[in-house]
Amino acid sequence: MTEVIVNLEDSRLLHNIQVLREQCLNEFLDIIPETVGSGSMALILDPDLTGPLGLVVEPKVLKQCPISTITELHDQPFESKDNKFLFFVYPRLELMAIIAKYIFSQEKVIPNCEYTVVFVPRKTMMCERELEKLGVLGNVTLEEFHMDLIPLDEDVLTMSVKGAFRQIIDQDTSNLIDVAKSILKFEAAFGQFNEIDWIGSNSEIVADILQRTKNFSSKNNDQLFPSQVERLIIFDRKVDLLSPIVTQLTYEGLIDEIYGIENGIVQLDPQVLGHRGNKKERKPLNSNDILYAMIRDMNMGKVGEFFKKTAKQIELGYENRNIVKNLSELKTFVKKLPSLQAEHHSLDTYISIYEDIVKLTGGGSDLKKRIECELGILGDGRQFYDYLKTQIWKEENLNTVLRLLCIQSLSSGGLKNKHFDFFRKEIIHTYGFNHVNTLANLEKLGMFKKKEGNKFDQIRKNLKLFDDNFLQTNDISLVHSGYAPISIRLIQCLFEKKRGWESIDDIIKNQIGTHYGKVDLPKSKEKKINSNINQSNNTKKKLCLVFFIGGVTYAEISALRILGQKENSNVEFIIATTNILNGNKLIQSTFEIKK
């Protein structure tokens, strides 16, 4: 079986990043008793937790625990022969009633079982009260499992909060304290940040908590060792809602758009890989595979070329005669090399996926047409109302319809009244009255709204959001074949403009319409020492942690990597996020009523 969890032993950027995972794993093992004594123990998981937990606890570790049953928490009666129960849940009020139901039905089977409810990452008073109201608080032991930031890759950390974007919609700030705590935990492991920038109101709340904590904690900030990560940027997703709904056009981004990547794993139909059967195949996608690390951030248009080049290199290395002309030849060629089967197997897989994507994005395909529309809107400010109308009349997937509509609205300051009402009516008639709430949510977020002045043209110009020559310039706009995510452009400004965001104060405040600031940190002596070290050791790039509240896309992650790998850049990025987002997930979370 392939290793599912990314191996972080030789982490390139942040040495020791695996401690974050090890801490979590140790804490998990501390919660699970080493022996069970009489009877047996069941582990019952919040369904939302299964995936994230898999990033910390490998199946083989779980097998060594004295657990006889592992199951997901569902709202149905349950009877078990076990007499000890460990519930792992996010502190969601509605789960408490389900736990109570379990306990009541289990007590009828075996009285006086032991129940432990483990809250991730922290228990809340509300849940405790709810358990009390339900009359089971006396039966249970409450514990906490502080699983917050888990490495998804050597440069990506996620809190894996499924409803993180939903919280942005509801302006629910309750998990921002967890964000702040995870940042403090990161500092505890890798040293204090010398600089903290924030943008957007959610970031401001987190920054306030950090500021307060820093003011009150020990005034002695002098560290013995220089920080490994010098800077932190806290980015509120609400600042840029456009970028996540633009189709991602990197290799990894398209895999996510088309097949969906969950917790670093893509599940593929065997046909895609040229295999038989109907069981989906799980493929971990991370930097452990050097080949994948090389192609994932590439624009799709360059991947084919890369494969050909790689094939040539391989060929030149082994055999000088046959020149591989096309991909299928390459595939056969690869298969002919049994000694390097493992590596070639992965190359084979990537090529198969590539071919499938090419098929789906080829001429005449819906996806291709959609990408053309997106680029037409973002690059030239064109309107595609007729196309959009037809899409609705054809009853195309509402997700894709809304994505394009929102891109149209966001890039032109809204739709004229006539169009706005027309599209809304057509959506309600076609997809159902329940989408009144979806539309209200999108309006509240400002993603789909009535026209009120268009500032996008200015932003596009000022932040150079569009670059037709992306393939030559290696600009971050290659992640969307010409469109550069606003989010990453803003971060770029922080490093490239002399006075950071102050240089583009007007753009941020009046055009994008948000605010920004810095956490006031005490100047420490360590800083001086550090700068001395840096003078002598100038070759090493500085590290910066970017924390996205509300989610980040693979394309944005790629853009940050591209930014960091540029020759003239003196910084590289570690990305932390509440969750990995894409357009479909974003739109999906605006659906309030699921029929």
Next chain:
Amino acid sequence: MDNPSLTWNEFDRYFYEKHDFYQMEWEDIDLSNYIVSASRFGGLLALILDDSKVIQINSVSVKHRIFIYTSSGVLISQIDYGNKKVKGVGWTLDERLLVVYEDCSVMIYDIFGEIIKTVLMTQEKDQELVYRTVVWENGIVILTKKDRLLVIESMDDPKIMEYTLPLKLGAVTAMEIILPFFTFSGHTEVLISTLDNRLYILAEKSEPLEIELDEGIVDLVISPTGKLLAYYTTSGSLYVVSTDFEKNYLKFNCNTKGSPKQISWCSGDTVLLNFEKNNLLLMVGPSQSYLQYYYYEPIHLVTEIDGTRIISNTKCEFLRKVPEVIVPIFQLGVSSPAAFLYDASEAFLNVTSKGDETIRMILKNRELTLAVDNCLEAAGHSFSLEIQLKLMRAASLGKTYLDGYYHDDFGIMAKDLRVLNQVKTFDIGMCITYTQYKKMGVGLLIERLVNRRFHYIALKICECLAESKDRVLVRWACDKVKSSGSDEDILNSIVSKLGKEKGISFASIASVAYSEGKKKLAIKLLDHENSASQQVPLLINMQKPERALIKAIESGKADLIYLVLLHMINDPDYSEEKLFGIIQNKKIAINLFVKYCKKKDPGFLIKLYSELKQPTKIGLFKIVESYQTNDFNEIMKLRNVSSMAFSSSKNTFFKKMTDENIKFLNFQKQLEEKTPLKVIGHTINETLTILIKREYYKEAKRLKKMFSVPNERFWWVKMKALASKHRWKELFDFANNEKSPIGYEPFVDICIQNSVSDQALKYIPKIKEPITKVKYYLKLKKFELAANVAISQKDQTLLDDIRNRAPKNLKIPHNI
């Protein structure tokens, strides 16, 4: 000074010594008139006038009073307890006084007489009276006159347990307990002896264990380790047995008239019997040996872990087995490395060379480390300052000869001695031995000092031992708050002393100010609190919900915000208006509140929305609710509420959509009544599809008109519906009836999708764009037809392209 061993008594293979701690400060106290209760670890004494005695001193002031003295006889306070009758008194470890009254009430006082807690052991209506009671450091056992045995094991969390008594309980002669941590059950066990020669062992949830004895027990005492039981019988014999009654260690006939006033354990397995009437204190050892001390005044014995404190009218003494580490240093005729070192050190002072030789000899024998350690430890155990000094000097000298000696031990002992000698001074009067000090810990010592309000000394001890000062400072501040003086002065003095310290709990200081009725001071103090988790609950208690909410929001902790909100909802003092007024401009709190209400209190949510003047949100929420029911009338009701809400928010589009939906639902309802169709729950498009599939064309048309469905959409829906039913002829008629507003490509596409190419071909001629026509013909492999289009368009390149794609056997013209 003379060798200390001169005052030792050899007894039962060991040495015992009696040390004078203090000459009592009190003057006119006659202990024979008082019941005395002493706190362990050299602590305070509580004296109550013994009701059973004829009162000699007829002054009013001593009645109904508890006097609290130090071990040195310094009066600290008097507690006036009114007209009640005291049945038992005891001390908690941190020196709070536990008093059991006859009416089964228990009070806990601090040493200045302030009531901290009151616990009622029985219901008042039961009118139970206490017969006998045993009070220990954290608990109480009461035997009532109605023969109920009630036990509390922790005064912090007073849960009353009732133990089962034997059916016929004879007249009780003595009662004693075995502490929970010494029993198998983990719960307190109670021993009761009766006049009819029986001893009962009682435990929680179990039947009484009965032991029949040869003679009646007069008094019984459990040893400090909980392992041994000493009892004195009617015939004047002392027995020592194991607490499980498996082993008998001793039977000793005291040959004394009368019973002892008190039995006490002393240093392990030795028993002291206080025959006050005979002026005799009898010490009995395990091997029948005994020793007699004569006292010509009343005494009270206090069992300590390493000896017995003897309180008399004039003195406070301590009787103990001499610690083993001291014995070989001073015992005459015995030599040990430590003794050599001690002598050598004395020799050094006398400037003789003998000292150096001696130490080198010890070093050679590799016994110097042991000698140094022993001298250090012996210093700790010694009472005399002079001996302490000499021993420390010896240790100090010895360690200079040692490489790699762990010097910290010396420093620690020096500090410990400073602390012990300091608290032993007359004013503080804490006569704590080194053994006791190690057992009780610095924390408890500081707690006791702070309780006595010796803040400064406590602080100095913290500094000396590098312990955290927070607790002392907070307690000082709390006492400061209680003092008279203006709020301003108190605040300034506290903030100036504590403001710079980290981790000070200002909340607990504020809490004291609040309970003292100094509300303004409390709020000002709270402003200095850093932890919102401490601040918020207190502000709620102080009826400052808005401030509490602001602090909760600042902290970012959702739980604290909810704490304030739920408190306000559940408290009848807060009207809804007041609540809304407070949260009105606090967006974060509102959003969290909404989240909670959506799940738990939808009714309140509507109130909140109307208060915040957000009718659109009401409308939207009612739509959410409507999807949780299948009841048509309920849905209609909710829809009407939504409509009204949207109308009052002037959201004309949502209002229009909602009204339209109401119309649509009615349409569907009628349809279901008239026809066998099931349409409710379907969208307009879906309903249209169903109608067309089932050939209800008139209704379909009506629906189209009613909701002004655009022609294009109608065509798409109808086309898809017909195709899904494979009604190809009808589809063709439909397409021909009038000009298609969606073009004819969709028709071709849908036929191709359904693999009916003959049908598809019918629509291609209707397509406008020649190139599209060609595309479809090619797709359907109709190359000749494609070629015809190219020819009619006079497009040579297109024609060539078609020919190239066509199979060779087909004759495609070469030229137009």
